[in-house]
Amino acid sequence: MHSETRDGMRIDWDAPIEMSDGLVLRADVFRPIGEGRYPVLMSYGPYGKGLAFQEGYSTAWTIMAAQKPEVLEGSSNKYQQWEVCDPEKWVPHGYVCIRVDSRGAGRSPGVLDCHSLRETEDFRECIEWAGEQPWSSGKVGLSGISYYAMNQWRVAALRPRHLAALMIWEGAVDRYREASRHGGIACSFSKNWLEMQVKPLQHGRGERGARSAVTGELVCGPETVPDEELAKLRVDAWPSLINRPLDDDNYRDRSGLPERIEVPLLSAANWGGQGLHLRGNIEGFLAAGSQRKWLEVHGGTHWVEYYTDYGIGLQRRFFDHFLKGVDNGWDREPPVLLNVRRVDGFVQRAEHEWPLARTRWTRLYLHAEGMALRPEPPTVAATLDYDTMGEGLSFRSAPMAEETEITGPSALRLRLSSRTRDADLFAVLRVFDPAGKELLFYGALDPKTPVGQGWLRASHRKLDAARSTPWRPYHTHDELQPLAPGEPVDLDVEIWPTSVVVPKGWSVALTLLGRDYEHGQDSAALSNMKNPMRGCGPFVHDDADDRPPAVFDTVCTLHLDPADPAWLLLPVVPEAAKEVG
Structure with a gap:
């Protein structure tokens, strides 16, 4: 010394x-x-x-x-x-x-x-x-x-x-x-x-x-x-x-x-x-x-x-x-201090619990007609195929009638089948302006990230009922439940928490992929990170041993059924608490 x-x-x-x-x-x-x-x-x-x-x-x-x-x-x-x-x-x-x-x-x-x-x-x-x-x-x-x-x-x-x-x-x-x-x-x-x-x-x-x-x-x-x-x-x-x-x-x-x-x-x-x-x-x-x-x-x-x-x-x-x-x-x-994210910065706000007690848990249902997110369930059944290594399926809401805050965890419920024994589902929560341009935020490491993301391997769909909530499904990950090719299964997907105030006239969207999200713009890099960052930062899922193409490079089918509709649950905060900064 x-x-x-x-x-x-x-x-x-x-x-x-x-x-x-x-x-x-x-x-x-x-x-x-x-x-x-x-x-x-x-x-x-x-x-x-x-x-x-x-x-x-x-x-x-x-x-x-x-x-x-x-x-x-x-x-x-x-x-x-x-x-x-x-x-x-x-x-x-x-x-x-x-x-x-x-x-x-x-x-x-x-x-x-x-x-x-x-x-x-x-x-x-x-x-x-x-x-x-x-x-x-x-x-x-x-x-x-x-x-x-x-x-x-x-x-x-x-x-x-x-x-x-x-x-x-x-x-x-x-x-x-x-x-x-x-x-x-x-x-x-x-x-x-x-x-x-x-x-x-x-x-x-x-x-x-x-x-x-x-x-x-x-x-x-x-x-x-x-x-x-x-x-x-x-x-x-x-x-x-x-x-x-x-x-x-x-x-x-x-x-x-x-x-x-x-x-x-x-x-x-x-x-x-x-x-x-x-x-x-x-x-x-x-x-x-x-x-x-x-x-x-x-x-x-x-x-x-x-x-x-x-x-x-x-x-x-x-x-x-x-x-x-x-x-x-x-x-x-107060036990919770949030920097609520807006398109032009952040506003500090004190809260007393998480998730916020006044949250209006809002379901938006997936509709094949118009590829829309709507507050009412569909009335007509449909199936939608997508190439898991392609652009996936995107559903968008109508423009917001008023400024809308989304702060908290989200969840997704749907029925999916695969042509193989498994499927990886990447769920991406997005926001678009009236001209159709996606709003990308500076992420923790990647300067261009979507609003929220969630992931689930279909064979890991088993839930822990005691630890799950409507807004945060909790998976046990203690056994594999392989798919029968062509047979649909119910999937509950956790989407990690987020905060965004969506301006009036803007819309929210959900994209379902079989691979990592990419924004399609110029990538970024850090000297201490290996991956070029294209929307997920360094947190990508590209290991061929874990995702063999014979299983995961396939075609999946989304099953939309009025009797058991697919939905996205969003944490809409109806009114603002007193601001602290």
């Missing part, structure tokens, strides 16, 4: 934290110069505590600086790192910031096994270590985005005695449903993420890795280990994922247990996080055992809002109250 005082902070580089099995993890500790005991903000993850944001995630940094120049103000930005807090914006306010390289990553040795039970236990031990240091007040808060949020749901379930508050920003809680298999369909993001963002920061890459722009030390440790040896020190999650189509202990061990959480938490979701950074923040909030919990939902780019004045202000009020005991009124805040 090397310690120094610089930029108004005391910094302990590579502080050792010994685990119960004898392995020593390494952490950087940023703390105030003044003597005293301070609350701690901690993060634990695999992205290399010594890798500068600007170097490791250059396009993301450029986008953030362009969209929100305020994030660069008030800091030298030398200590900025991907998805964790900037110590220069927290240490002067009386916090200790600790970044721990997870086992097998960065400067921490060991076997790299992301989201594993061992990682969760390591995190718990790091929290207890931090709470017992002479500069610590004994209260530890957890903060961070994505990976640094997902592991909070797990470690908090272990109830470390020094854990005092959680700031869970755009993560996931259910490894199967939110991060690995959407509706039972394998998402290739996990495979590409390991290759692009985790393996390059494995401990032992040494000279093949980056050097810290601040300390000059090798980000991935002093040793340069041959690739074949590194492979033995790394658990590749993709083979186990692709060979496990059903929800089992492998996924559950890597999922959170929010019902066991007791400490205060603020769960921050992103409307644009279709595919990873949305559902879990809402589901975790609802299931959390804590009596003091809040949900915030915003929009825009995945990593940006956390660093803005708005994001830091929200975090600081929360942590000041629960880690410092400041009577700043946080405990009197």
Whole structure:
């Protein structure tokens, strides 16, 4: 460990934290110069505590600086790192910031096994270590985005005695449903993420890795280990994922247990996080055992809002109250804060529950005539065929007679048959202006995304009746129910929550596909992502082993029957609550 005082902070580089099995993890500790005991903000993850944001995630940094120049103000930005807090914006306010390289990553040795039970236990031990240091007040808060949020749901379930508050920003809680298999369909993001963002920061890459722009030390440790040896020190999650189509202990061990959480938490979701950074923040909030919990939902780019004045202000009020005991009124805040999405921006609004109690659950029925969404069921039966790798089927509502807010989860009920033993259904919720141009929003990662998305593999259609609601069908994913070719089955599809105020004269639409949605415009890219982004960001479903063409490149038939009509359930909010910003 090397310690120094610089930029108004005391910094302990590579502080050792010994685990119960004898392995020593390494952490950087940023703390105030003044003597005293301070609350701690901690993060634990695999992205290399010594890798500068600007170097490791250059396009993301450029986008953030362009969209929100305020994030660069008030800091030298030398200590900025991907998805964790900037110590220069927290240490002067009386916090200790600790970044721990997870086992097998960065400067921490060991076997790299992301989201594993061992990682969760390591995190718990790091929290207890931090709470017992002479500069610590004994209260530890957890903060961070994505990976640094997902592991909070797990470690908090272990109830470390020094854990005092959680700031869970755009993560996931259910490894199967939110991060690995959407509706039972394998998402290739996990495979590409390991290759692009985790393996390059494995401990032992040494000279093949980056050097810290601040300390000059090798980000991935002093040793340069041959690739074949590194492979033995790394658990590749993709083979186990692709060979496990059903929800089992492998996924559950890597999922959170929010019902066991007791400490205060603020769960921050992103409307644009279709595919990873949305559902879990809402589901975790609802299931959390804590009596003091809040949900915030915003929009825009995945990593940006956390660093803005708005994001830091929200975090600081929360942590000041629960880690410092400041009577700043946080405990009197309504439990839900929504940034309601409009075509020209966002409007903040406080709410008291989720879904909103005043929601007018509205069914729009699918009609073959005119390919329409209408409030009344059809009177004539029809069948519609579509090529699963083609443009699918699209149904559109009449123009809105008045401005209409849609905020909350949606659901889809229909009957479908396939010419093979299975089918993948991709349901896309869309909005069109009077000229027929689709409204695309800046998603969490993709700058052009539709309003909402849902997925279901037909053989995974079995529902858990106890956990399902009319607006959120819950699938067990515990057995396969193959289709008989040509025989229709009922499918209930969960469409992840959304928020959009549809202007008068505009319309909503539903598109049914057998593949990922693409907007047909120019694609976008990020330096830390493999896929060109065409509407779904990196959260695509293109693995040939999971989706063999002989099964999924086929023709499906939608069966529209007046006796059992197909419908889309939308959460229409009839009137606005008092605005708070």
